[in-house]
Amino acid sequence: MPFSGIALAVLLLSMASHAKPCSDQEKTSLLRFIAELSWDGGLAMSWRNGTAGCCSWEGIACDGDGAVVEVSLPGRGLQSPISLALGELTGLRRLNLSHNSLSGELPLERLLSSSRGLAVIDVSFNGLEGQLRELPSSATHGWPVQVLNISSNRFTGEFPSYAWKAMVPSYNRFSGRIPAGLGNCSAVKVLKAGHNQLTGMLPDELFYASSLEYLSFPNNGLYGKLPITNLRNLAHLDLGGNRLNGKIPHSIELPSAFSNCTNLITIDLRNNYFSGELTKVNFSTLINLKTLDLLFNNFTGTIPESIYSCSHLNALRLSDNKLHGQLSPRIGNLKSLVFLNFKGEAMPEDETVDGFQNLQFLSLSDCSLTGKIPFWLSNLKNLQILLLENNQLSGPVPAWIKNISENNFTGEIPVELMEMPMLIAENTTIHLDQRLFVLLVCISPSFEYRVTTAFPKMLNLGYDNFNGAIPKETGQLKSLSIINFSSNNLSGEIPPQLHSLTNLQVLDLSSDHLTGAIPSDLSNLHFLSTTSVSNNDLEGPIPTGGQFSTFTNSSFGGNPKLC
Template sequence: MPFSGFALAVLLLSIASHAKPCSDQEKSSLLRFIAELSWDAGLAMSWRNGTTSCCSWEGIACDRDGVVSEISLPGRGLHGLISPALGDLTGLRRLNLSHNSLSGELPWEQLLSSSSRLAAIDVSFNHLEGELLELPTSTTHGRPLLQVLNISSNLFTGEFPSATWKDMNNLIALNVSNNSFHGWMPSSFCITSPSFAMLDISYNRFGGRIPAGLGNCSALKVLKAGRNQLTGMLPDELFNATSLEYLSVPNNGLYGILDGTGIANLRSLSHLDLGGNRLNGKIPDSIGELRRLEVLHLDHNNMSGELPPAFSNCTNLITIDLRNNYFSGELTKVDFSTLINLKTLDLLFNSFTGAIPESIYSCSSLNALRVADNKLHGQLSPRIVNLKSLIFLSASFNNFTNITNALHVLKDCKELAVLIIGSNFKGEAMPEDETIDGFQNLQFLSLSRCSLSGKIPLWLSNLKNLEMLLLHNNQLAGQIPAWIKSLKLLFHLDISENNLTGEIPADLTEMPMLTTENTATDLDERVFLLLVYRGTSFEYRVTTAFPKMLNLGRNNFTGVIPKEIGRLKSLAILNFSSNRLSGEIPSQLHSLTNLQVLDLSNNHLTGAIPVELNNLNFLAEFNVSNNGLEGPIPAGGQFSTFTSSSFGGNPKLCGAIVDRPCASAETNLVSTLSTEWKDRWFAFVIGFGAFFGVGVLYDQIVLSKYFG
């Protein structure tokens, strides 16, 4: 019969009562460890006030003989040094001090002494530093117990020891990632460790070639060496490690072709990341042999050719990332309908031609599809609505046509949150069809660089969740509609380089997300499943990088800059350049204390630059060139960081920054002050004389009353 909860508790208490207490020597070692911490998060108090046996202390576990076998104190906020006294705990099997703020060197010679039984050490995510020197032979000889060492995410430097591991024949996993190790990539693990299964040296400065000896690691399942300085080709011997499930060496200097024969040996591979190298050639047909493959990253290489039809055999694929290569040909040669698990397909910056294959619309799990910057053409298929999970779609910089059709077929993609389809539909008219009433979850819309004619359409006012709108580089005319302020979540608006006219409406100064004091944005970061690019350079990844922006530059706006502009408290970028604005720069701009960029260049502005703008402490870019401004340029503050180009084309501006002294202005100022001083002195004399006269007269009256 199974034990009841009460009976089980009695049994555990019985076992505990018969367990031996820890020795005084072990208790002393633990107290020395805690004493050398500069901050122990209350552990010292807890231990000293607890039971006499350290086996009951928080974070401490003992075996049946009362010997300390485990110290587990992850994420406790511990500060200070790791005491060598831990090396005196000869029965210690597991040490976990990860995710703290420990500093200094790792006393690993003491921890791995010949009498130690440590099997697992995890000190990752601390501030440990210094070099890991080779351990003496006397220390490592006969030391077969260490299985796991995790020192990742620290500040270790120097060359990583290699000879130390030759006698550790029970090693299974080694993680030294995210440090500053340099020198040759370590390679001797498989010589005496037949069970060695995991090596992670990523985010260091290792150089040289990938050691061919790793191919002898018959049990190796995980190899991560990304973001180092490795060169050369993937050694053919590496493909003999047929147990590999995870091979990741991105962002190095590897070159050559992807060997088809070798890659076919890795039948257990589920994750292959060779992105950010200098590989060339085609994707081999043997890729279809990797039936367990789930993630494929070959991005940012020099690879070319057509995609192999064998891709359709990799039915477990979840992610395909081939961006920034020279792939070509038609995508229709791959039957995507078999890839029922595919969630991300990224083909950005290639040379694919033809239409988007209909088979893609059978990938019902697809979350993110990017085919931007290729040579695709035709119209979007109505079958795209079958992508029920589609959140992110980027198809810009192609030759797609019929924008009206595109918007009508996309509006029913219920989950769509990011839509980037600019640089298509060249010369067409912006549809004003009010039946475009879907897009209920759309947060980011880009219809830029299409040369679209017409007006800013009314259907945009229905996009109640819209937070970013890019309509720049079109031929839109008319005025900014008053309903713009009804988009209560909109914080990033770019309508520059159009033919918009009229005055800057006060409605813009009532946009809720720009008038709030809160500068943070509420854009759901989960919708940005892929990097967002402009041109060929990286721009944004997380939503906090998107600034609150109002860009109306390069249009035909007239009138003055409204004084109500001071309401936009959270605005980071304001661009009114290259219009026909007149009047003075409103001093109310000084209220935009979060402003980082202010561009008012190429207008007809007059008057002085308000000295109050010196209050804009975050202003990094400022441009008022080519206007009719006059007077002294404000000195000090952020204005001391700007160059003369910010003020060029204003011949009446003066100051050291434009090498035009304000001497005449200073003379006039002195003259004015002199005249003003004389007037004040004259008034003072007259006033004082009158006061004195009245005082004397009053005295005479008082004296005559009492003494007359």
């Protein structure tokens, strides 16, 4: 017969009465830990006003014998060095002090030598500093530690050789070479040490850590080759932003490696010095691949057909290599893509291109596009960013387009461009997707964007063949920070309505056929840092005061009637 509510309550009370309270020694150690903080986030009052037993205190968990097994106090604003009193909790298994303002050194040896069951240490996102010294074998023999997360601190010195299941020392200031000992532990699964100052070659031993699933060393100074053949369990490979090199297939061993590493989900080798023909890589075995980023390398040849077999790809970036040729119509098979970035390859000319309905970012710069803008692009309803510069597109501009610089467009600037909600509203956040891009959008190797809202709001129509007047409706685009109408055939006067663009930082109207005076009210644009109206037929006085007093003569040259 099932328990009644009363019987269940009696049983729980009975079980609780048999649970042992924490010892006076552990209670004292916890109170000393909190007393040594310069800011405790209100924990001292909470603990002292609580029950007598520390097992019921906020952030504290005990086992059935009353031993403290977990201290979890993330994001409480705790300040001061980590107290050595935590090393007196001999039963401690999990310690989480992440996302605080802790400083000083990490008393790792004290914690490990006293707490022989400690398995997880997370002190990420603090202000800890100093060096992590190598631990004596007597202190580490037989320890069960599985996770050490010390990311986003200020640790310095040489990279530690602790080989735990998950080691996350990224976003610190470690320097020197990666110790060979990291690869000697067959149990290591996660190794994330990006954004440090590491140098040298990846040690050979690291590529024999057969259990390794996550290998991440981006944005360091590593160089050498990449023999990943033996990492059969590898799922995430992120070595972007280094100086790694090698030519496919000899030094990188990608064809044979990929046939073994069928669990790969992420491959990020951007901003390195890899070379060779991608067609020698068989991507068809990577049935789980979701992200392939080879940006800023020296790969050559054409896009391999085998890439189109990776049906789960949601991010593909091959730009800024030396690739060429026509993209296969099979690219429409990649229906999961949300991020697509090519450069130098020709897109299919078929107007019936299907797919890409999930795309948020599409860059087709330098892709040999000719003629009119393909109409199928207008069907991408989730698209947030479209880049088409440096092609040879021509004809009138469709009203739905947004980024068209450095092409051969003709006709007048469409007034419809001046009706885009994201450029009219001063608060553009409500019109843009707040989700992070799958990949960082790299304008250059050191200039990156993560979200749509971080992009400068610009209207870039430079280096085309537009004619006619600048639409006066441009003045209603309140959120604009950049206007570039340079190197066209625009005529008429500069619209005085531009003085309403109070967020404007860059105004480039150079090398057109503009006439009349420069509107004096433009001197009230207090954020304007760069202006050029050179090489037109303007006349009259140059505005004075405000930001105009900081511009050099080159901003106004080529207008002999200006004074």
